[in-house]
Amino acid sequence: MLPDSKVPEGPVAEKWDKHKFDIKLVNPANKRKFKVIVVGTGLAGASACATLGELGYEVEAFTFHDSPRRAHSIAAQGGINAAKNYQNDGDSVWRLFYDTVKGGDYRSREANVHRLAQVSVDIIDQATAQGVPFAREYGGLLDNRSFGGAQVSRTFYARGQTGQQLLLGAYQQMMRQVHEGKVKLHTRTEMLDLVTKDGEAVGIVTRNLVTGEIESHSAHAVVLATGGYGNVFYLSTNAMACNTTAIWRSHRKGAYFANPSFTQIHPTCIPASDEFQSKLTLMSESLRNDGRIWVPRDVDETRAAGDIPEEERYYYLEEKYPAFGNLVPRDVASRNAKTVVDQGHGVGPLKNGVYLDFADAITRDGQKAIEERYGNLFEMYERITGEDPYSVPMRIYPATHYTMGGLWVDYNLMTTVPGLYATGEANFSDHGANRLGASALMQGLADGYFVLPYTIGDYLAPKLGEDPVPTSDPAFQEVEDEVRSRTAAFLAIGGTRSPEHFHRELGKIIWEHIGMARNQVGLEKAIEEIQALRAEFWSDLRVLGNGDTLNSSLEKAGRVADFFELGELMARDALDRNESCGGHFREESQTPEGEALRKDDEFSHVSAWAWNGIDTPQTKHKEELDFVDVPLTQRSYK
């Protein structure tokens, strides 16, 4: 059974303040008696390390990177939302809350989303105090822009490098705590399993990626801030090393996995060019503020973009959604791109993209203004494609970008394993079935700076006087043995195909059947294909070298093994959810015009899956969602 979500009673706007008052506190002098493990040092992890350290907790931080600053939060381009209403355009905490619940297509928890909107304003203050160089107006005040699907300008940004600057801010605060001796940093150290005792999380087992040493670490609580699982698609905008291992191994140890099929396909990425392609590159969706999206009306069009007259261009978003036009939410933009490309209107050598055209914006505002806004993105595009977007339209196509699903957490961000927390993209809680642009940075930092540091005290307070379970305990030894034998198993298979090969093949299955549109036949096929490929993986994998050195093939093998199991669960979840909502589009559930059709009577719930062993499908538990303050409506962006 799913534990209580611990959402406080009372009006939604008062829940968080009331909850902060009601939960147990740890006395300042006692905080140093508690040890907390934080895995992952992106926005959610670094901000939690910094804040927990400042509060006085003993923190141990783990990252598989060579430095905490490499975490993939660094790559976020566009911005971070906050309900500051600095632009006087009618924004408010309530509006950000409302937009996020609606944008998430009514599959998130109202109370969590309201809290997120509330603390959003503090994040901007906090980051500014740290020296994050947000963009400013000539008067010296902070600049904002509107961002995919929002009708107010509430997005703060630092050129096209907002994630980088926010992460450096959090990383620097974390390094200050390293200097103070409150945070102990373990770099190039990958968490390979969770250790539980009497049902509670008591530590982790890690592998030192340079020496191969398997080690145990124990603490009073464990926080997973390990990001999303978009790399299950192989081609995604995630960094190469992003993976699901920390949350997946924890799922196997009792943490329920919520809404795994809720993945976000970002509408503006550079289309794939060939089989060797290792990742896809995102072009910030802020480009949609000025770029116009179109395809040739004629599917046999051969002329260059500039030679196609206006009346022969199909501005499909502007035509179908006059109110929002090119700024419809990500899921709508992505699905429509797929539709026109599937109809044969695609552009580029592989006919796998649509145009994002800046010609009108350049005529209207001048090239200099466009360069100011998007210069670095245009440069990046040119570097990758060899084409100059000032003179020819960009070609874009959707790619996997973010995963709304993740470990189920209660209002305190605790998973179904007591003492195990999940923050940032690793949890499921705030974005429902679709995340709005510029909300990921907000959530990661909200969790790490302003939510977890309070709520973790509620779990720790009654443990005063208890030492962490020693790593000599059989609970640790057992997991260490499992990790050692699993590592040895990869090396012992001695097959013919590399981890990379299997990852690519798995990604093709997932993209084909669990991508932008899903149906029963495809999903059932996906489960069969994944199982068959997984069997081949375990009998024909080739990992060279040994376990005592830096061995990236070995690291990759473990990550791919977990992606197989996750992929299967994604298919089961997508199969079970016979409705279309947000990023999850079931072809069986659409309106006569081909728009997504939600089924609130049947599916207004979170699907939280419990592990039953490798050969038995997971059991689904439901958390019913109540929409009290944001009434359920079918989204329409027409």
Place this chain on the structure above:
Amino acid sequence: MSRTLNLELKIWRQDGPDADGRFEVYPALGIPDDASFLEMLDIVNEELIEEGRAPIEFPHDCREGICGTCGMMINGKAHGPEKGTAVCQLHMRKFNDGDAIVIEPWRARAFPVLRDLVVDRSPLDSIIEAGGYVTAPTGTAADANDTPIPKEVADSAMDAAACIGCGACVAACPNSAGQLFTAAKVWHLNSLPQGQAERYRRAENMVETMEQFFGSCTNHGECSEACPKEISQDFIAYLNRDYMKSKIKNRRLAGQS
């Protein structure tokens, strides 16, 4: 429009931190020129695995030029021939069919090789730890618009803050100096109102930590030339100014050395 290239790679191989290194030569055949440099190495690695030979370990992650993980010397140049470009964003269309390419790890004593092209850059974190922050505990901040910052100042801070911490500046420097990295962070924070309280402390602590690991700057300018973010060498002048001033401003420390 797509060509393919046949190349000869001469790559530094080293089995571990204490092992002797050596160059090995590998053919890279039929490489599509739309591939990135790292994708070219991926292709070579898949072939090596197929032949049962250990793949080349190289540092990489985001492949978007922002995480700062990647970095290698290509024909003696940090991040290769394209200016302002990290190696992950370097594409094979910049090379010619038949080219011989020499690939080495970052060259610097402060960055010991861990394996093949992967080095340990942790001294860069030590410099940040020494003072590369504003002491701004969570929850204490004033409203973000309480302190207007002239756009020019914010822009200049952002120019410095764009550093990705890859270490190319150190690798390109004949002295393996860490000045550009340190200067970028010092100027980012020291130029902003929020960074003033700790300005001179920060400059002093970061410089002195830097000097424990890195060589001295003699104004060659190779650092800015190699920097994938084209961080200006001017920041080093600002760093020197603040460091010198720190020796007077941090009066309580005067006379202690």
